[in-house]
Amino acid sequence: MRRVILPHHISEDPAPAGGVLRDFAGLSMGTSWSVRLVAAPALVTSHLQQGLQQQLDAVVAEMSHWETDSDLGRYNRAPAGSWQALPPAFFDVLSFALDVARASGGACDPCAGTLVNLWGFGPHGRFDQPDFIAPTPGAIAAARADLAAARQHMVLEPAPARRALQPGGIELDLSAVAKGYGVDRLAYYLKSQGIAHFVVEVGGELRGAGVKPDGQPWWVALEQVDPGSDDQLVLALHGLAVATSGDYRRYFERDGVRYAHTIDPRSGMPIANGLASVTVIHAQCMAADAWSTALTVLGRVDGLALAERQGLAARFVERTVDHGHVTYNEYLSTHLRGMLDE
Template sequence: MRRVLLPHVVADEPAPAGGVIRDFGGRSMGTSWSVRLVAAPEDACAHLQQGLQQQLDAVVAEMSHWESDSDLGRFNRAEAGSWRQLPPAFFDVLAFALDVARASGGAYDPCAGALVNLWGFGPHGRFDQSDFVPPSAAHISAVLASQPLLLEREGRRALQPGGVQLDLSAVAKGYSVDRLAYFLKTQGYAHCLLEVGGELRGAGVKPDGQPWWVALEQVADSADNAALQLDELVLALHGLSVATSGDYRRYFELDGQRYSHTIDPRSGMPIANDLASVTVVHPQCMAADAWSTALTVLGCEHGLRLAEQQGLAVRLVARRRDGGFTEHMSTHLRSMLDE
């Protein structure tokens, strides 16, 4: 059965008369990006390719934990006890990530990069290398005992207490989608569908007046990578963003045990709960991205409870002991169903 999700707020601005769809795309952050926009037939849009790529390159230069010369890389290597001035965008994304960390009780933490690295999901010491060994309890405890990062909001700077490794991978892609949308708006394009690494944001409508329809990601079976079909959910991505986290995306198996790439910052261990995937629908892609990770760590019961408290539109897919799946929706998402 095909179900439809509709936004609560619909803007009445039409697409340009006789508008045509123009497509752009490329590579960034180790993944692909794509943009579809509606332009007037006479518009010369070729310059947008470079402009869009430059926006993404700027995010990488500031916030990538894979690039040692990024602003984030330099912060991670900074001397203990030193204050570092951060670029405005980097500071704002980090401040938002820390707000989600507090609201989720630490289920998400942008300062958990050292734990991610220990488990082989960072840029070095990867789990797929022959000499990789899972961290010991002592190593994990040492990381968990590190001092917290401090922000000075007025001066837009952060204190490196020593050993803190920032990792914004659970928020930077979502932020980059928002940044692309803002860039296009400054160029006069308000009708578009944007995607970076699977995170999506839609604005306005297509030339035929239809919204940008997207199907919510299905859970994939790790055994054969085939989609395990729940009832399909299709979303009118109009003034909304969507992000999905899933335990089937990145993991490794060792001695018969499966280790997810999503780390619980509170325990220092890969998650091992009942959730297969979490999808968050939100006006801001950065928020959808961060919250999908936080709720994944919390598990179905606690994640759904927090989603209700935060007023988030969320779909959670939990694994059953018999091998099946159960879908749960927050009240806010259920109210979007066209029934």
């Protein structure tokens, strides 16, 4: 079965007459990126490869928790009680991530890097190293208490200062939002270069604008987590972005227990709520990225309720295991159901 998701608003601007497809690709953020765009036949686009790579390099230089010399890395190492000036983009992304943290009751918190690291999903002490040992309940409780104490004093001072207080013990981790922002940044760059018809992708997260040379939208299939399903859900990526979070991407197993890479900051534990994946469709990929993570942590019931309150187009796929038999059930928010072409 093939189902189609359409945007509520469709631009009537056609692709350039005689437009041709141009492709660009590279590596960033520990993954790959790609761009496909429509250009007028005579348009020079050779400079775009370097320009696109520079956009993502700038995101890494500011917001990567893997790079010790990034602005984020310097904030994490800053002395307690010190104020750290943040680049405008970093400040805006962190502000948005904190807004999502508040709206989700702390289900997706950019300040919870200590918990992510504790479970071996950060840049050091990785879960896939032979000497990794899962944290004890006592270690988790101590880390949560330290985070709660520091979090009360975490302050952002808006423009013109654009600075953040390091109260001591805060380790920022923007992995739930920076990749989506990177997608948006590629889109903004292309528009600044006069390119209005494109699809951009970073690590599986996408944003599209305009149409292909034949006038068709950029069609993408939503990620399928049920290997036995012939159901296909396709999206017209026209003025929209899409991001998916799930427990099937990165995880480790110990004594028959599966530990997903997504950590619930409220409990300090990897999620174990039965959600296989959550997909969010939004005008901004940064928002789709952050909200897909928050809804995944909240679980199907609370996540769907929050999606309804926020007016989010969200798809939840829940996995149920009964005596070794695995079934998958889909739940759609009202806003996403309204986009289905039925």
